[in-house]
Structure formats: structure tokens, C-alpha cells
Amino acid sequence: MFVVKAILTAILVIILGLLYGGIARKVTARVHRRYGPPFYQNFIDVLKLFSKRLPTSHGVMFELGPVMAFGGMLVSLMFLPVGRGNPLFTFEGDLFVLLYLIVVAPLGLALGAGQASNPNATIGIARGLTLMIGYEFVFFVSVLPIIKDMHTVNLFRIAMAQSGSLSSLNAVRYPFSFAAALISMHAMLGEKPFDQTVAPHEIASGPMVEYGGKFLGLLQLYHAIAIIVETGLVVTFFLGGFSMPVFFLLTFVLFIMAVIVNTVMPRFRIFQAVQFFFLLPLVLAVINIIINAG
Amino acid sequence: MAIKQWAQGRSLWLMHFCTGCGAVELPPTMTSRFDMERFGIAPMATPRQADVLLVTGYLTVKTLKRVIRSYEQMIDPKYVIGFGSCTVNGGMYYDSYNVINHLDLYIPVDVYVAGCMPRPEAIIDAFLKLRQMIVNGEADGWKKYRENLEWYRKNQRKILDVDKWGLL
Numbered sequence: 001m002f003v004v005k006a007i008l009t010a011i012l013v014i015i016l017g018l019l020y021g022g023i024a025r026k027v028t029a030r031v032h033r034r035y036g037p038p039f040y041q042n043f044i045d046v047l048k049l050f051s052k053r054l055p056t057s058h059g060v061m062f063e064l065g066p067v068m069a070f071g072g073m074l075v076s077l078m079f080l081p082v083g084r085g086n087p088l089f090t091f092e093g094d095l096f097v098l099l100y101l102i103v104v105a106p107l108g109l110a111l112g113a114g115q116a117s118n119p120n121a122t123i124g125i126a127r128g129l130t131l132m133i134g135y136e137f138v139f140f141v142s143v144l145p146i147i148k149d150m151h152t153v154n155l156f157r158i159a160m161a162q163s164g165s166l167s168s169l170n171a172v173r174y175p176f177s178f179a180a181a182l183i184s185m186h187a188m189l190g191e192k193p194f195d196q197t198v199a200p201h202e203i204a205s206g207p208m209v210e211y212g213g214k215f216l217g218l219l220q221l222y223h224a225i226a227i228i229v230e231t232g233l234v235v236t237f238f239l240g241g242f243s244m245p246v247f248f249l250l251t252f253v254l255f256i257m258a259v260i261v262n263t264v265m266p267r268f269r270i271f272q273a274v275q276f277f278f279l280l281p282l283v284l285a286v287i288n289i290i291i292n293a294g
Numbered sequence: 295m296a297i298k299q300w301a302q303g304r305s306l307w308l309m310h311f312c313t314g315c316g317a318v319e320l321p322p323t324m325t326s327r328f329d330m331e332r333f334g335i336a337p338m339a340t341p342r343q344a345d346v347l348l349v350t351g352y353l354t355v356k357t358l359k360r361v362i363r364s365y366e367q368m369i370d371p372k373y374v375i376g377f378g379s380c381t382v383n384g385g386m387y388y389d390s391y392n393v394i395n396h397l398d399l400y401i402p403v404d405v406y407v408a409g410c411m412p413r414p415e416a417i418i419d420a421f422l423k424l425r426q427m428i429v430n431g432e433a434d435g436w437k438k439y440r441e442n443l444e445w446y447r448k449n450q451r452k453i454l455d456v457d458k459w460g461l462l
Contacts, residue, residue, distance in 0.1 A: 025331070034329040041334055047301035048345075053370040055342065204339040212342030213369040 006088055010074055017224025018042040020252060024259040031263040049217030058116045065112010066218040072104030073225045080232050081156045083244030095153045109207045116210035124206020127270045128197035134277030135187040142180040142285040143237050145292045146170055155236055163241025171238040178238045180285035188230040191262035196270045231255050303428040305334045309344030311361055314351020316377045323414040335421055341367040352380035352387045353394050359454055365401050372436045375420055376403040379410045399449045402435030
């Protein structure tokens, strides 16, 4: 039962993640006043990538990198309460485990790309890890007042405590923290202006530069899960307690919001991005802590 | 097998090797007016991720070496589109001392787009032709390259000064 539930969740989230990505491409196209690819284009892309021949390898870690990224994100998903049902792993303090596990995925990619020893990949990894100092810290500060008021670090309980009336939603009770968490989520998703890690025109897609074919297909699946996990984390904290369809709808709305910002924004330089996180979002998050302390 | 080719034909990722003037016709093809993304065609950053090598214009002997390297880094199945008159017969540079005239001698070309320069409509038409060829299993340039590698190497060695610059 446990295994079946895990596999079904993974398949559902991968399909939804690819669908979100496809719709995001369509939305981007419409903002550019283009027609855009069909909404199922991402499925075709993944199918094509897996149908390619085995790509050149640069060593064992290079091959394990995408697997580690995919697996790390898959395990993080198992900690996320999707809808009202219990997540697969739930215990007091699972928030910290989840925050650690989310880092496993980019770290795996970093190790894999590191073995290819392409300078573009190295720059991309350095940027990704630097950016993490900015958004991880802000995200954690923005959820601090929630943890303090609810006296729990269990994701499922935090989500369920918000069900009931609209005013019990954390987004309403902690609006400044919500804003800070949204900005932080934007950087987690790697949308512009925080896409320094990938930056296709500048460092040739960063950590992915040497990956092609089946490896790239796996990374696309990783990205599909990452979309849901990262938006789902914000939904759990600030808009939690709804049933499963509403949960996915909310993740979709947050993701499309990020995509629309992405289409009209240029890219920050890396030090500007980190500086930005320690100015506006951090101040927003701290404001809510001060309000709630009083 | 059929679904594999169907997917390969509908998702063509480009590696546009921007030599010569051909690159100037690509931005209008990508952006709002002609919008090639509706056919699943998207530009990619590196040869590892790409399916189609787009050689846009004349090739000097020096650039040819880079084109061959990029082509060999791509993952099978891969396709080549020769773009403009220069790749067909040298175009307006046919008698230049350092420009190659026939791209087909060095890497296998699946589709040529004639013209100086071809309009975006012609480019999209070439992509649709390539899609048709992939679905029918006719776009097998990458197989030819594997099978006749000696012949291609011989031609490449003839024009690239191997003694001076080393092997590819």
C-alpha cells in the first residue's frame, strides 16, 4: 500500500509538472504575442529525449548526478502534504528534513556537472549555491512566525491548522511573510530575474551544459517535480488545508504568476540577486516577526 | 518505433551555428511574427542538447573544424540543415581562397534551404520537410556519417591542414 501510494503520487506529480511546464510555455508565448507550442509539447520533448541514443559519459558521478537530482526531488515530494491526506512521511520536525532534502537535488546536479569539468557548468554551480544563501535564509525567516505561533514543525499539522475559515489562512494572517516567501519561491524555481544558474545565453545552460539525451530527459522530469514541490511548499505554509484538487490549483496559480513575472524580467547579476534578498524580502519577513511579537 | 519517430519529428532542438549572414534570418523566425516554437522547434545552448545542426551561411576552413567538432558532440539521432546558397555551392564566395564550397563533403546534410538569404517562410518549410523525413525514417544522415566515416575523414583531412594543426 505504502509503495503503491508513493508510485502513484510520483506519476501524478510528474504528469502535472510537465503539464504546468507546457502551459507555462503557452503563457509565455501569449505574452510575447506568439501562438506558442501545444500544451503537451513537454511530453513530446521528454519522449524524444528518452528515445535518443546513450550520450557520452564523463565518468560515474556524471551519470549518477541526474539520478541523484531526480531521486532527491522525489523523496522531498514524499514529505509534502498533498491535499488533506497524510504525506507518506510525517513526524515532528519533518520541515527541517524537507529543507535539507530539497538541497540534495541541486547538489547531485552539481557533483555530476562538476565531473564534466566544463567551465560553464562550474560557473553555474557556483551561482546556484550562492543564490541559495539568499533565498533559503529568507524562506526560513518568513516561516518562523508560523512555527512560533503554532508550536509545531510538522508540515501536515501546519497545513491542517489553516483549514476552516478564510481568515485562518496564514497568507491572511502573515501577509508580509507570504510576500517574502513568494519572492523566495520565485528564486527556488529559477525564474527570471533569478535564473543566473541556468542563464542559457550567458553560460550555455550552466550545470546542464554537458547533459544531453536520456540524462537531459531525467533532468526534465526532475524539473517537473521541482515545480510542484517548491510551489507546494509555499501553498502548505500559507494556503494550506484544502483538498487535493484545490492544492494543485493553488500551486498552478503560484507557478503561472512566477512565469508571467519571468517573461517580462531581465536577469540580475549574481551579487545583485543576493543583495536583493538581504534587503527587501528579508525586511518584509522581519516586519511580520516584529508585528507578531507585539 | 513509430511513436519514437513521431516524437523526434515534433521536437527539434536547434544548435544554430551562426556563421555568415544566415543568422540574421533566425531572430524573425523565432520571435512573434513567424514563431517557430509552435512546431516544437526551440533553440538550445549546447551541441549535447541539440538535435539539429543549423549551418547558417558560408564556412571558412577555420570554422569548418569547429562545425565538425560540434557535430560530433551531438547525440544520435542528429540532423543537419544547410542554410543558404553558400552551403550548397559556395554562393557568392565560391572562388574565395578560404571558403569551402560543398558542405556535403564534410558532414552529411539532410535538408538544404536555397536562397541568399532564405526567408523565414522557407526556413519553416525546411523544418517541416525535415519533420516529414524523420517520421518516414528518411533523415538518416547520422547513419551515413557513421558508416562512411573514412570517406568523410578523408575529405576533412584534405582541406584541414592536419600536419600543422593536428587531428580533429
